[in-house]
Structures are given as C-alpha cells and as structure tokens.
Amino acid sequence: MTMDIEAVFRAEYGRAVSVLVRFLGDIDLAEEAVQDAFTTAMLRWPETGVPPSPAGWIVTTARNRAIDRLRRESSRQARHAEAALLHAPDAPPEEGPVRDDRLRLVFTCCHPALALQARVALTLRLLGGLTTAQIARAFLVPEPTMAQRLVRAKAKIRNAGIPYRVPRDADLPDRLTGVLAVVYLIFNQGYEGREELCAEALRLGRLLAELMPDEPEATGLLALMLLVESRRDARRDDDGVLVPLPEQDRTCWDRDLIAEGQELVRRCLRRNQPGPYQIQAAIQAVHSDAPTGDATDWNQIRRLYDQLLDLAPSPVVALNRAVAVAETEGPRQALGLVDALDLDDYGVLHAVRADLLRRLGRDTEAVREYEAAIAFTESAAERAFLDRRRRELTR
Amino acid sequence: MKYYLLSVMQPVGGMPAPEVLEEIGKNLDVFHQELREADAWVFAGGLHGPESSTVLRPRDGDVLITDGPYAEGKEMLGGICLIKAPDLDAALEWGRKAALATTLPIEVRPFMGEADG
Numbered sequence: 001m002t003m004d005i006e007a008v009f010r011a012e013y014g015r016a017v018s019v020l021v022r023f024l025g026d027i028d029l030a031e032e033a034v035q036d037a038f039t040t041a042m043l044r045w046p047e048t049g050v051p052p053s054p055a056g057w058i059v060t061t062a063r064n065r066a067i068d069r070l071r072r073e074s075s076r077q078a079r080h081a082e083a084a085l086l087h088a089p090d091a092p093p094e095e096g097p098v099r100d101d102r103l104r105l106v107f108t109c110c111h112p113a114l115a116l117q118a119r120v121a122l123t124l125r126l127l128g129g130l131t132t133a134q135i136a137r138a139f140l141v142p143e144p145t146m147a148q149r150l151v152r153a154k155a156k157i158r159n160a161g162i163p164y165r166v167p168r169d170a171d172l173p174d175r176l177t178g179v180l181a182v183v184y185l186i187f188n189q190g191y192e193g194r195e196e197l198c199a200e201a202l203r204l205g206r207l208l209a210e211l212m213p214d215e216p217e218a219t220g221l222l223a224l225m226l227l228v229e230s231r232r233d234a235r236r237d238d239d240g241v242l243v244p245l246p247e248q249d250r251t252c253w254d255r256d257l258i259a260e261g262q263e264l265v266r267r268c269l270r271r272n273q274p275g276p277y278q279i280q281a282a283i284q285a286v287h288s289d290a291p292t293g294d295a296t297d298w299n300q301i302r303r304l305y306d307q308l309l310d311l312a313p314s315p316v317v318a319l320n321r322a323v324a325v326a327e328t329e330g331p332r333q334a335l336g337l338v339d340a341l342d343l344d345d346y347g348v349l350h351a352v353r354a355d356l357l358r359r360l361g362r363d364t365e366a367v368r369e370y371e372a373a374i375a376f377t378e379s380a381a382e383r384a385f386l387d388r389r390r391r392e393l394t395r
Numbered sequence: 396m397k398y399y400l401l402s403v404m405q406p407v408g409g410m411p412a413p414e415v416l417e418e419i420g421k422n423l424d425v426f427h428q429e430l431r432e433a434d435a436w437v438f439a440g441g442l443h444g445p446e447s448s449t450v451l452r453p454r455d456g457d458v459l460i461t462d463g464p465y466a467e468g469k470e471m472l473g474g475i476c477l478i479k480a481p482d483l484d485a486a487l488e489w490g491r492k493a494a495l496a497t498t499l500p501i502e503v504r505p506f507m508g509e510a511d512g
Contacts, residue, residue: 111483113483159507160483160503160505161397161481161482161486161505162482162483162484163482163484167484171484
C-alpha cells in the first residue's frame with residue numbers, strides 16, 4: 001500500500017464501513033465491499049492519482065461493489081439491501097449524519113450483549129480497520145482464536161438482532177459507560193508500546209467527545225488519554241527501562257497534548273458534573289502542571305483521589321489514593337492503607353508496597369515485595385525497573 | 396419483527412414461600428398484560444418440575460422412553476415466554492421486566508428467521 005492509500009485507509013476505513021453498514025444492515029457485506037474498494041484503489045490510484053475526495057470515492061466504489069454482489073444473489077434480503085443502496089445518495093455528506101454512522105457502529109460493537117473482549121476487538125476491527133492478526137497480537141491470543149471471536153460476535157449481531165443505532169437517550173448513560181470503558185481498554189492495551197492502539201483509542205475518544213458534547217465523561221476520558229499519552233516518550237529510558245512519573249524528564253513531555261488535555265479538564269470543571277474519567281483526568285492534569293516531580297501538588301491529587309474513591313470505590317482506586325497519602329502523610333500511613341486492601345493478585349499492589357517498605361528502610365521485606373511484583377508484571381520495561389530497584393537494595 | 400424466547404432459569408429444589416409466589420404471580424400477570432397491550436405477546440407459561448418430565452430417544456428404529464429430565468442440573472427451565480420484538484434491544488427490555496417479575500435469571504434467545512407482522 002502506498003503511503004497515500006494507507007493514510008486514507010487509516011482515516012476513512014471506519015467511516016466507510018459505518019456508512020455501508022447503515023445501507024446494507026450487514027457488517028460482513030459492508031466490510032467486504034469496503035475492502036474491495038481499497039483493493040481497487042491500490043490498483044488504480046498509483047496511475048490516476050488520489051481522487052479529490054478519497055473518502056467519497058471509497059464509499060461510492062464500495063457501494064457499487066455491494067450492488068454488484070447483491071445482484072448476483074436473489075434472496076429477498078439481497079433485493080431489499082440493493083434497493084436501499086440504489087436510493088442512497090452518491091457520496092456521503094462530509095458532516096453530521098456521516099459521523100453519526102460511526103457512532104452508531106461504535107454503539108453496535110459495544111452492545112452489552114457481546115462479551116467485553118469481543119466489543120473491544122470488533123471496535124478495533126470495524127472502526128479502526130485493524131487486521132485480525134493485529135488485534136490477535138494486541139490480545140496475545142492466536143490469530144485463529146481472534147478470528148473465531150470476531151466471527152461469533154458478528155454472527156450474534158446479525159442473528160440476535162442487535163440494532164444498528166445509537167440507543168435512546170434513556171439507555172445512553174448505561175451504554176456510554178460501556179463504550180467509554182472499551183475505548184479506555186483499547187488505550188491501555190496500547191499503553192505498553194503499541195502506539196497504533198493508543199492512536200486509535202484517541203481517535204475514537206475525539207469522535208465521542210465531539211459527537212456527545214453534553215457528556216462530560218466523554219470529554220473526561222479524552223482528556224485523560226491525552227495527558228497520559230503526552231508522557232509516552234518520557235516513560236522509558238534509553239535502555240527501555242520504565243521511568244516512574246516523578247522521575248521523568250519533563251522536557252520530553254508533549255506540550256501540545258498537555259495543553260489540549262488541560263483545556264478539556266478546565267471545560268469539565270466548568271460543567272461541574274464530576275465523574276470517574278474526569279477526576280482521573282484532573283489528577284493527570286495536576287501532574288502535568290508540576291515543573292518538577294518534587295513540585296507536584298500532592299495535596300490536590302490526594303483530594304481528587306478522595307473524591308474518586310467516593311464516586312467509584314474500588315480497591316485499585318484505594319491503592320492509587322494510598323500512593324498520594326504516602327506523599328502527603330508519609331509512607332507509614334500509606335502502608336497501613338495498602339495492607340488493608342485485598343488485592344494480592346494485583347502486581348501493582350506489590351510494587352507500591354515494595355516502594356513504601358523501601359522508603360521505611362525495611363529492606364528485607366521490600367526485596368520480597370519487589371520479587372512478588374516482578375513475578376506479576378508482563379511488561380519488560382516494568383520488570384527491568386523493579387529489578388533495578390530490587391538489586392539496589394541487595395547490594 | 397423477530398421471535399425471541401425468554402427462558403426462566405430456576406434453581407432445582409424447594410419452592411419459595413406461598414406469599415412470595417403470590418407476589419411473583421401478580422407481577423407476572425402485569426408483565427403478560429403489558430406484552431399483550433404492546434402486541435408483543437405470543438405465548439407464555441410455567442413448567443412443572445423436571446421430575447415430571449419424560450425423555451424419548453430414538454434407538455435402532457424404535458424409541459426408548461425414560462423417566463426424568465434430559466440432563467440433570469442445578470438449574471432448570473422453569474417456564475418460557477415467547478415474544479415478538481423488532482430487535483434485541485426491545486427483546487432485552489422485555490427480558491428485564493421478566494427478570495424483575497420472576498426474580499430469576501432470564502435467557503433471551505432469538506429464533507431463526509423473521510416473525511410475521
């Protein structure tokens with residue numbers, strides 16, 4: 001694929017599939033038609049050049065491909081679909097309804113009747129244009145397993161009659177929670193080095209925030225992802241070892257992403273309808289405000305975690321709050337909080353406990369906790385960091 | 396429109412107290428009435444327990460009759476409700492009402508093909 005076509009593919013695949021799904025009511029047929037259109041583009045564009053409206057060209061070509069295919073079939077369903085396609089406008093308008101098509105598809109992919117992993121995988125596949133192999137790698141499963149999951153999810157959408165629509169207002173808060181969770185999962189999936197997944201999550205996050213300006217949590221999630229993403233380059237040193245946030249070289253942070261994220265956080269604050277994503281974004285905004293790690297306003301962060309724990313209590317949130325307590329009241333208080341948590345199977349707990357014990361000078365126990373944390377982590381960068389800390393204590 | 400089967404999943408064993416059952420019965424009547432008024436009603440009914448069931452198995456051109464359910468389990472099919480709905484979201488909404496009325500898990504499953512009207 002030449003760079004031009006690849007760029008068009010990344011930008012337009014999801015949109016084209018969404019439009020075709022609306023016309024056809026069939027995900028597989030829509031995907032095939034759009035893939036056909038891109039294949040044709042690959043053959044033709046190198047000679048004719050990229051058309052003035054590549055997106056329109058792709059949708060029109062896909063639509064004609066779908067009509068050809070439907071004409072060869074003769075079922076009632078095919079005739080209905082063909083009629084719908086023939087009466088559809090030539091090229092989709094650039095604004096408004098086209099965007100709603102994508103949102104419709106996000107909500108279809110993220111239907112609560114589908115398994116959570118299938119929701120993430122389908123969203124990546126249909127909206128992000130990721131190949132089955134890429135998604136399989138992201139989930140660390142064999143490609144045939146992922147292929148089977150995608151087939152099953154698409155079959156369930158078709159057979160169970162999962163509708164292609166943005167749910168009614170009354171269902172929206174419930175459904176949106178799932179959609180935001182899926183987008184955030186995609187982002188986290190990419191956090192350990194899979195840049196393209198983070199980019200896709202950010203794109204979907206922007207789409208949701210733009211399409212649902214009245215949902216502050218959508219804005220909050222986008223802000224959270226932007227602020228976390230801004231530190232990508234600082235998160236590892238030259239040897240690929242994880243650098244914890246307080247020790248990161250802040251000149252490597254992406255100032256544009258920080259400015260955008262902080263502006264969104266301010267917008268959320270003005271609306272004053274706090275939710276878990278908005279608060280997490282605010283916490284990240286406080287971090288990004290500090291010129292040095294030592295200058296971090298931990299009192300503010302601690303207050304935000306108090307609020308988060310109130311709103312969305314979970315042992316993981318309590319653990320993060322304990323980290324802020326360590327900075328404001330000292331490691332001893334924090335250790336008391338961490339010890340009260342029932343999170344033994346969570347590697348981060350061991351890493352936090354190890355750090356607190358180290359700061360309290362309880363080295364032998366700290367080494368044991370570093371070893372426990374190392375056993376849990378799947379990230380090479382994190383393992384290298386924990387191992388370095390552990391060795392510093394045993395020297 | 397499609398047909399959806401709502402299956403009531405009931406634990407095997409003792410029945411709830413009579414006053415609880417009476418309450419459930421009332422709630423189910425309301426639910427069924429609502430289905431009729433929405434023109435989503437096809438059929439609904441509760442089943443006798445698995446001890447009342449009989450299984451017929453083909454064998455060498457003949458059919459063998461045995462007492463008892465096809466499979467023993469901790470849960471059983473307690474009753475069914477067959478509805479018409481335009482899509483899964485609508486079917487799930489009925490399923491939600493059924494779960495609240497019966498106080499039991501409900502499995503929603505689509506039939507193949509389309510329902511008339």
